[in-house]
Amino acid sequence: MRRFEDKRVLITGGARGIGQATADRFASEGARVLIAGRLGDVVEQTAGEIGRKHGTQVLTCAMDVSMKADVEGMMTVVGEHMGGVDVLINNAGVCYTTPFLDIPEETWDQIIGMNLKGHFLVAQAVAREMVKARSGVIVNMCSTNGLVGEANYAPYNASKAGILLLTKTIALELAPYGIRVNCVSPGAIVTPLSAAPGDESLSDEYIRTHIPLGRTAQAEEVASVFAFLASDDASFITGESIVIDGGQIAS
Numbered sequence: 675m676r677r678f679e680d681k682r683v684l685i686t687g688g689a690r691g692i693g694q695a696t697a698d699r700f701a702s703e704g705a706r707v708l709i710a711g712r713l714g715d716v717v718e719q720t721a722g723e724i725g726r727k728h729g730t731q732v733l734t735c736a737m738d739v740s741m742k743a744d745v746e747g748m749m750t751v752v753g754e755h756m757g758g759v760d761v762l763i764n765n766a767g768v769c770y771t772t773p774f775l776d777i778p779e780e781t782w783d784q785i786i787g788m789n790l791k792g793h794f795l796v797a798q799a800v801a802r803e804m805v806k807a808r809s810g811v812i813v814n815m816c817s818t819n820g821l822v823g824e825a826n827y828a829p830y831n832a833s834k835a836g837i838l839l840l841t842k843t844i845a846l847e848l849a850p851y852g853i854r855v856n857c858v859s860p861g862a863i864v865t866p867l868s869a870a871p872g873d874e875s876l877s878d879e880y881i882r883t884h885i886p887l888g889r890t891a892q893a894e895e896v897a898s899v900f901a902f903l904a905s906d907d908a909s910f911i912t913g914e915s916i917v918i919d920g921g922q923i924a925s
């Protein structure tokens with residue numbers, strides 16, 4: 675399948691984990707990919723690997739999605755090197771686990787800033803360009819933690835619940851311009867983020883008791899849903915969240 679031949683795809687947080695697998699998936703289907711994210715050298719390295727694998731050039735931009743000036747800088751790179759964005763994969767995010775009673779105010783601001791505000795800033799900047807083109811697709815990164823509560827993840831869960839309603843709201847506002855907006859809501863996916871110290875979500879016991887399919891997922895299993903939602907196969911889907919969790923929150 676090469677559903678994205680010459681489509682311009684911007685992926686935030688594409689240096690590793692789900693974003694990296696998604697960049698690889700879009701490049702494999704013919705897209706012109708730009709990876710934006712923190713840790714410029716890792717972004718460069720990932721882009722180089724994906725580019726060599728698929729015989730294409732993957733563009734890069736070192737930036738922090740929670741900083742408006744960085745997002746503006748990213749849009750300048752987009753304008754100069756791609757001339758626009760057909761697909762935004764708004765993926766960058768951080769996780770954080772601490773009991774509610776112990777969360778410092780600055781940590782709350784940081785997590786909401788990187789996850790929720792970051793999604794807002796990037797989606798708004800890209801949508802303004804998509805509106806001029808009267809076409810485009812935005813896929814945001816939510817989580818099962820944005821749909822059901824889980825103890826000790828208050829700012830993360832609040833940020834992801836915010837992204838869900840951000841998705842639905844801007845889907846309504848952008849539909850008249852032919853722009854679709856959806857999100858994916860993964861459960862337990864194996865990435866550097868999910869292996870964070872203190873995160874028990876991948877223990878054998880947890881998997882046995884919480885995930886009906888009896889396993890965690892690979893990042894590629896989220897990348898394929900990103901690609902589906904970005905493709906014409908999903909041409910009548912907007913304002914939707916697709917849960918990718920092996921049945922974890924089905925009951």
Ligand SMILES: NC(=O)c1ccc[n+]([C@@H]2O[C@H](COP(=O)([O-])OP(=O)(O)OC[C@H]3O[C@@H](n4cnc5c(N)ncnc54)[C@H](O)[C@@H]3O)[C@@H](O)[C@H]2O)c1
Binds near residue numbers: 690711765866
């Ligand atoms: N891994 C899971 O089980 C899981 C489940 C549900 C949702 N998610 C979401 O998927 C997304 C990707 O997670 P992952 O598991 O691949 O994690 P990861 O840590 O492997 O990758 C996250 C990427 O985002 C980048 N990033 C983080 N904050 C950023 C910022 N402020 N500006 C720019 N780049 C930033 C990181 O540098 C990294 O490259 C996150 O939004 C996460 O909340 C992950």
